Amino acid sequence: MSVATKSIHVAISDFLTQLIENRLKNYSADDALFFYEKASLEAIKSSPAISGIFKDYTPKNEEVIIVLIALAPSFLPHFFNSLISRYFPEGGEFVEFGGVKGANHRGIIPTGETALFILAGNDLDKRFRIQQLLGNDAYLAKSGMLRVEDMKEGEPKMSGKLILDEETVEYLISGQVSRPRFSTDFGAEYVSTAREWDDLVLSPSTKRQIRDIEIWLRHHHTLMEEWGMAKKIKPGYRALFHGPPGTGKTLTATLIGKYAERDVFRIDLSKIISKYIGETEKNLSKIFDKAQNKDWILFFDEADAVFGKRTNVRDAHDKYANQEVSFLLQRIETYPGVVILASNLKSNMDDAFLRRFNSIVFFPKPTADERLLLWQKAFPKQIQMEADLPEVARKFDLTGSTIMNVTQRACLTALHQNTTIITDDLLYQSIRAEYEKEGIAI
Known part of the structure; x- marks a missing residue:
C-alpha cells in the first residue's frame, strides 16, 4: 500500500519496523544481509510532511531515517520496546541498541548509538560516516532540526539522546507549527497588528x-546567495530605532x-536580564536558537538595559555585565534575519555598538501638522467631530500613542453619555486626564 493511501505515520512505522527487524536479525552477521525498501523511503521523503521540514535541502537517505528514528517515540511510545522484546523476550540489556529512559517517558528514547546501530550495525566505516551526519557541523544540527544531547565529560558523545526540534515534531505529527508562547522559558512575545x-x-x-x-527583506537572498555577498558581509540586517516613547517604534x-x-x-531586555551569572545568556540563547531558521524579525525593546555605555571593570558585576553585552552582540551579528533594537535615547547607546547597525532610524515627536493627521485618523467613522482639531494639534505636543489614549477615553465618555459628538470640552477633558495620569498639570 502506497503512502498516498496510508497515513504518513503508519508508513513511517511500517518502514522503521521492517528496517529495525532486519537489523536485529542480522546485527551479528555480514552487513551485506542488511537492507531496507528504498522505494518506501522515497515515498516517505516525497510526502508533504518530510519534504516540508527539509525545505530547500535535499537530504541523504540516512538523514531522513535518523529523523524518523528520533520521531518514533512521539507517536508510538512503545515502538522500540515492542521490537526489542520480540527478539529478546527474556529481557536484559542490549547495549548495542543504545537508548535511554526519560524522566516521565517510560519507553526507550533513541540515542546516537541507536541510530548508529540501526544504520551501520558493526560496520566501522559506516558508523563513522553516520556519526559525521550527527556532528555539530552537519546539516541536521546546523539547521536546528536535530542534535545529539550533550554528554558529561568522559562519556561517549553518541550516548546522548537524539533531540528532535519541538517544532519539527509538531509539524510531522500535526502538519502545522504553532508559534511559541511567551513564558519564563521563552522571553519573546509574538506581536501583530490589524x-x-x-x-x-x-x-x-x-x-x-x-x-x-x-528593500533588504525583499532582496537579501539574491544579494547574499546569487550575488555571492555572503562571503563578504555579515548575515542579517541590524537597525536601531530611537526616539521618545509613543512615536511608533513598535508599531513600525x-x-x-x-x-x-x-x-x-x-523581547523586553529590561525583563530578560537576570542577576544570576549565566542566566541572561541562557535566556537569550533560547530565543536566538528558536529563531535561527525561521525568518523572524526580532524586536528588542528597552535596548538601553543591555547596550548602555559600558563602564570600566571595577568588580565582578561589571565584568559579567560586559560579558552579557558581548554575548548578545555576537548573537545579533550572526543572526541571518532582521534585528531591531529600540531605545528612547540614542545617546544612551555605546558608540561602539552604533557602528554595527546597518541603519539608525530616528522617530521624532510629531509636528503640529503630523499631530493633526493623527487626530483625524484616530476617531472612528461613527463620531461627529465638533472639536477644533487644528487648534488641539497646535496646542498640545502629544505623541501618537498618547493621542490614541485620549481618543479611547473620549470615545468611551461619548458612549457613556449616549452621544456620537466629540466637542472641545469633551476632548479637552480627555486630554487633561491623560496629562494628569503622567503627573503634568495643564
Whole structure:
C-alpha cells in the first residue's frame, strides 16, 4: 500500500519496523544481509510532511531515517520496546541498541548509538560516516532540526539522546507549527497588528529609512546567495530605532513584519536580564536558537538595559555585565534575519555598538501638522467631530500613542453619555486626564 493511501505515520512505522527487524536479525552477521525498501523511503521523503521540514535541502537517505528514528517515540511510545522484546523476550540489556529512559517517558528514547546501530550495525566505516551526519557541523544540527544531547565529560558523545526540534515534531505529527508562547522559558512575545501603513504617521526621513529595511527583506537572498555577498558581509540586517516613547517604534516593526510576511517577536531586555551569572545568556540563547531558521524579525525593546555605555571593570558585576553585552552582540551579528533594537535615547547607546547597525532610524515627536493627521485618523467613522482639531494639534505636543489614549477615553465618555459628538470640552477633558495620569498639570 502506497503512502498516498496510508497515513504518513503508519508508513513511517511500517518502514522503521521492517528496517529495525532486519537489523536485529542480522546485527551479528555480514552487513551485506542488511537492507531496507528504498522505494518506501522515497515515498516517505516525497510526502508533504518530510519534504516540508527539509525545505530547500535535499537530504541523504540516512538523514531522513535518523529523523524518523528520533520521531518514533512521539507517536508510538512503545515502538522500540515492542521490537526489542520480540527478539529478546527474556529481557536484559542490549547495549548495542543504545537508548535511554526519560524522566516521565517510560519507553526507550533513541540515542546516537541507536541510530548508529540501526544504520551501520558493526560496520566501522559506516558508523563513522553516520556519526559525521550527527556532528555539530552537519546539516541536521546546523539547521536546528536535530542534535545529539550533550554528554558529561568522559562519556561517549553518541550516548546522548537524539533531540528532535519541538517544532519539527509538531509539524510531522500535526502538519502545522504553532508559534511559541511567551513564558519564563521563552522571553519573546509574538506581536501583530490589524493596522495598516496608512494608519501610521511618520516623518519623511523616517519613512525613507524604513524603506531600506523593506528593500533588504525583499532582496537579501539574491544579494547574499546569487550575488555571492555572503562571503563578504555579515548575515542579517541590524537597525536601531530611537526616539521618545509613543512615536511608533513598535508599531513600525510590527508593520514591517506584516507586509513582509514575517513573524515579529518582541523581547523586553529590561525583563530578560537576570542577576544570576549565566542566566541572561541562557535566556537569550533560547530565543536566538528558536529563531535561527525561521525568518523572524526580532524586536528588542528597552535596548538601553543591555547596550548602555559600558563602564570600566571595577568588580565582578561589571565584568559579567560586559560579558552579557558581548554575548548578545555576537548573537545579533550572526543572526541571518532582521534585528531591531529600540531605545528612547540614542545617546544612551555605546558608540561602539552604533557602528554595527546597518541603519539608525530616528522617530521624532510629531509636528503640529503630523499631530493633526493623527487626530483625524484616530476617531472612528461613527463620531461627529465638533472639536477644533487644528487648534488641539497646535496646542498640545502629544505623541501618537498618547493621542490614541485620549481618543479611547473620549470615545468611551461619548458612549457613556449616549452621544456620537466629540466637542472641545469633551476632548479637552480627555486630554487633561491623560496629562494628569503622567503627573503634568495643564
